[in-house]
Amino acid sequence: MKNKYIPLLLFLFTASFLGFSQGATEYTGGMKVKLNEDGSKYFRIISWAQFWAQHTDNTTLNSTGNEEADLNFSIRRARILMYAQLTKKFLILTHFGLNSQNANNMGPVGKSDSSQLFFHDVWGEWQLTTDHSIGGGLHYWNGISRANNQSTLNMLTLDNNRQSWSTIGLSDQFARHMGVYLKGKFGNLQYRVSVNEAITNSLDINGTPTINTATYNGRAILGGAEASKNYAGYFDYNFLDQESNFLPYKVGSYLGSKRVFNIGAGFFYHPNGSTILDAQTNDFxxxxxxxxxxxxxxxxxxxxxxxxxxxYLQYQNSNYGENFTLGQTYETGSMLYTHVGYLLPGDTDRKVKIQPYTSFNYRSIDAINDNATRIGIGGNLYFTGHHSKLSVEYSNQKYGNLDAVGTFTVQGMIYL
Incomplete structure (x- = not known):
């Protein structure tokens, strides 16, 4: 066995040990502190971390032209979330952490951009009636799809389908918009709608529109009067067990603890979000x-x-502007995505559970008049449900006429 695989085996052993260290299989709701005798006033703290070891067969070069290592370690996510129910009518939530920290973006004294903690969510919410609430701030009450509202605590697959998080860095800050939202339910129909501010410093802020190719930097080029606001909504009908909509984060897998069947539909609309060069006037x-x-x-x-x-099955049609592409991640076109997982039989009170899964992503891309595909095959080893698990996945991604890239990832995760 090559020496480069020894660290991967050590990581597997360490992640397994950390999983068992959480203790009993019972989970009592995290760190919840009552502020009065009946518990109607409280605050709760949730903390989680995901550690990755990743091997890729794609040869990449660093800034000096030297070949990068094909085995790398990273902190995929490290987060702390706290929410407080101050009265039965009012809720405040804060959520901060970091993402995808690795050897290439760490700072020598922890002060580089990728080393910094930042707020993912900060919002307050007021209950209008028993079933309807209004809120505002930096929030995750997104539109489009269930996957665009995915929780990172309990995903079936190793990570969420990347293209389902459809506006990250284009109109929002890491899938969170600054705005106001209304959420609730009418019987079995749940809804969430929002009006939000679009960020100015988007991932595409330096993009140059041409006559035939749009860039997603409308607010930076056209100004806030024309391109500042966007609108989003998601609606899902719960046919069987009713899911909670107390928080926006959608569960990825219930591991058989509920019987859920939902059908949903959603949208995102950003007037003048993208810009293109007018052939007649030569203006944007x-x-x-x-x-x-x-x-x-x-x-x-x-x-x-x-x-x-x-x-899970999703169809998505995305129009970011004429022939828009950015980083083999965002494209004007359509997408079909699905994943399926199977929890293997065994005693319902068993501590260790195994769940193999597979996923498939197919995208048609207008700009290159071609397709992209991604196949994922993996599995979860649960020690304490989603609170302590080890995940492995092999993925193979093909983009247009480029060579396919295979990646093998191991993840150890704990959340309290």
Whole structure:
């Protein structure tokens, strides 16, 4: 065995040990502190971390022209979330942390951009009625799809489908918009709608629009009067067990603890979000950004043998502007995404559970008149449900006529 694989084996052993160190399988809701006798006033703190070891067969070079290592370690996520119910009517939530920290973006004294903690969410919410609430701030009450509202605590796959987080860095800060939202339910129909501010310093702020190719920097070029606001919504009908909409984060897999079947539809609309060069006037003009999605989610036990199935299907049509592409991640075109997982049979009270899964992403891309595909095959080893688990995944991604890239990733995760 090559020496370069020894660190990967050590990581597997360490992640397994950390998983068992959490203790008993019972989970009592994290660190919850009552502020009065009946517990109606409280605050709760949740903390989680995801550690990655990743091997890729794609040869890359650093800034000096030297070949990069093909085995790398990183902190995929390290987060702390706290929310407080001050009265039955009012809720405040704060959520901060860091993402994707590795040897290339760490700072010598922890002060580089990628080393810094930042707020992911900060919002306050007021309950209008028992089933309807209004709130505002830096929030995650997103539109488009279930996957665009995915929790990072309980995903079925190693990570969320990247293209389902459809506006990260283009109109928002790490999937969070600054704005106001309304959320609630009418019987079995849940909804969330929002009006938000678009960021000025987007990932595409330095993009140069041409006659045939749009860039997503409308607010920077056209100004806030024309391109500042965007609108989003997601609606899902709960046919079986009702999911909670107390917080916006959608569960990825219930491991058979609920019987859920939902069908949803959502949208995102940003007038003049993108810009393109007008051939007649040689001026930059705005193009509307619009994204629409339909999806379905099913999670249920299979008989009485402790097994369960989790399945998700999404169709998304994305219009970021004419022939828009950015980093093989965002493109004007359409996408079909699905994943399926199967929790293997066993005693329902067993501590260790195994869940193999597979995922598939197919995208049509207008700008290159070609397609992109990604296949993922992996599995989760649960020690204490999602609170302590080890995940492995092999993915193979093909983009247009470029060579396919295979990646093998191991993740150890704990959340309290």
């Amino acid at each position: 003009i705005g193009e509307d950004v619009s994204i629409f999605s339909l999806d379905a989610f099913y999670d249920a036990p299979l008989g009485d043998n402790g097994s369960s199935i989790t399945a």
